[in-house]
Amino acid sequence: MSGTPAGYGIEALDVYAGSAAVSARAVFDGRGLDPRRFDNVASDRRSVALPFEDPVTHAVNAARPLLDRLAPADRDRIELLVTSSESGIDYSKSIASYVHRHLGLPPTCRLLETKQACYAATAALQLAVGYLAGGLSPGAKVLIVSTDMSLADERARYAEPVTGTGAVALLVGDRPRVLTADPGAFGVHSFETLDSARPGPDLDIADADRSLMAYLECLSRSFADYRSRVEGADFATTFDLLALHTPFSGMVRAAHRRLMRELYRSPADAVAADFERRVAPSLVHPGQTGNLFSGSLYLALASALDHARLDGPARVGLFSYGSGCSSEFFSGVVGPEAAAAVAEARIGPRLRARADLDFAEYTALLAENTACLRPAAHRDVDPARYAALLGRAADRPELLALTGVRDHHRQYAWI
Amino acid sequence: MNGSAESVPGTDSAEERVLAVLRRTTLEIVPEVDPALFTPDRTLSDLGCNSIDRAEIVTLAMEELDIAVPVHEFHQGMDLAALAAIMRKQL
Known part of the structure; x- marks a missing residue:
């Protein structure tokens, strides 16, 4: 080789x-x-x-x-x-x-x-x-x-x-x-905030409202950064599938709805149809485990590959969010072989x-x-x-x- | 006192405007909310809004007012008066 x-x-x-x-x-x-x-x-x-x-x-x-x-x-x-x-x-x-x-x-x-x-x-x-x-x-x-x-x-x-x-x-x-990473195709958004944290070995703290607002803002800003680096990138048409950090599925639904409304003023029924087609496949496995922390996005990716029907190469948009906070929107290419590779993990x-x-x-x-x-x-x-x-x-x-x-x-x- | 946002002492007209927008977006996102319960001393949770509803109401209100409230200003359990106050600062 x-x-x-x-x-x-x-x-x-x-x-x-x-x-x-x-x-x-x-x-x-x-x-x-x-x-x-x-x-x-x-x-x-x-x-x-x-x-x-x-x-x-x-x-x-x-x-x-x-x-x-x-x-x-x-x-x-x-x-x-x-x-x-x-x-x-x-x-x-x-x-x-x-x-x-x-x-x-x-x-x-x-x-x-x-x-x-x-x-x-x-x-x-x-x-x-x-x-x-x-x-x-x-x-x-x-x-x-x-x-x-x-x-x-x-x-x-x-x-x-x-x-x-x-x-x-x-x-x-x-x-x-x-997943073949799209070279140089990423967007990042980070700033200091205390939305959730683990200050001790048996203590989690979280502010649900601040965390949700931070997640939503980070998706919007990190995608804006992605778009500034990737010519012609369009949230609605560039990505055949989407996989987002999934603390729970309602969060992902809200984030998708917000971005579609912010970018395109899409009506609710169009947003719902787009969600079913591009996002819902990623939520099946996470719904069986709950939030897996930094593994959550990759379980969502695996779920998308296990549940979406791929006839040829497809582009996936991925969004990662970590409290505190740092976030990234990036993309990669998958295909039928990707689904076969993930299927091996059963x-x-x-x-x-x-x-x-x-x-x-x-x-x-x-x-x-x-x-x-x-x-x-x-x-x-x-x-x-x-x-x-x-x-x-x-x-x-x-x-x-x-x-x-x-x-x-x-x-x-x-x- | 009839329980409406407009009749609360100590609020200025800008804050009343924010409360009116919050009230409208709340009823848009969660139509089941009883409008009579929308008072500054109540939280959106008190009105039956879940965490996603709350984030959507606030996002929509910020869009309508054309403001961006820094994330660190939000915290769980704010009543509507407190929420209106942090939005009012950005007008």
Whole structure:
């Protein structure tokens, strides 16, 4: 193989969204939330971690099936591993260091953890594509894994039923079967604000109104920046499909409606038809997991590829938003082969195979899960305690599990 | 007091204009809202508006008034008087 690569982007994608889930309706009813607001949520299930799961196990359990499908020679070319997370386990030691070990990646690999709320994976992707296109190490691959734990409980009110947990793995390189990035086609908008944050290992804070206003403004401004860089770009006609960061589907619907109204003064029925055609395919998988933080956009992309019918090359517009805040609108090209590549991950069947929890089982797990990110010098975790629950997940693959902490060192085993 | 925005003491005419626009956009986005409940001491949540409704009402009102309120000025739980005040500053 020689010559200049045709492009750079995502070669493969895989997802781990837990082995258990609870219905959003059960959480709504169990918490006594206003049932009239359920339609706004428009979510089916929320993925739930088991107490032997943490950001490391999520990341490894998302990336391992992807690596298992890879030829050994390709696997050896992974020269950078980035984990993106807002669920840090240490101020200094990265999640990536554990993930590198438990995935058995080559020692000739840079390790890095990134943080910028739900934007962090996109920042890593854009930097990786730029690095690869720089040609410093021809044929190199980058593995980016976004991984997060939910801390949402009754304190999160209406965000609780739609906050998920899980990880999305992206393999980035010069044979981009899933998404070929449009070189130089991006627009960015960032400014400091406190809309949501995680100031402690067991505390999420969020201002729903400020966060929504920031998301809407960022979509509008980052697309304006994109348009200033990409001649002739038009939101309504340039993109055959759209995938947006999906905290919950109502947010995505509102963002699409706002931009269509702002740019074209489109009437409501035209906006709704456009939404069904270009956006709705991206919301199917996210509706089965809840918000996966910086993996959310890439789960939406996978959903679009799993559910839209592609007869030939198509352009996807992607919008990433991370509280705090930083955002980006960018684009890439997909095609029938992209759908085939994503189908290999069997995301839909694996989401359906998770154990269904009732509300009481769910709240009991929530209480245990709050220990997940809290620093502890020593801790014991016995995955066998959850064997019955895990047994309800159909055809589950071998999973990496946290078995404890010894002198601050996290211990893991395959179960 | 008849509960309408216009009769509230301490509001100037610009603020009344903002409240009138907010009232109109609220009824446009959420037609089920009882107009009699639209008083400055209530929040949009009190009127039954969810987070998306609230963002749309505020966005539409800003478009109509041709203003842009900085994102950090918004926070959860503002009553309509507080919302009108931060919009009024941008007129």
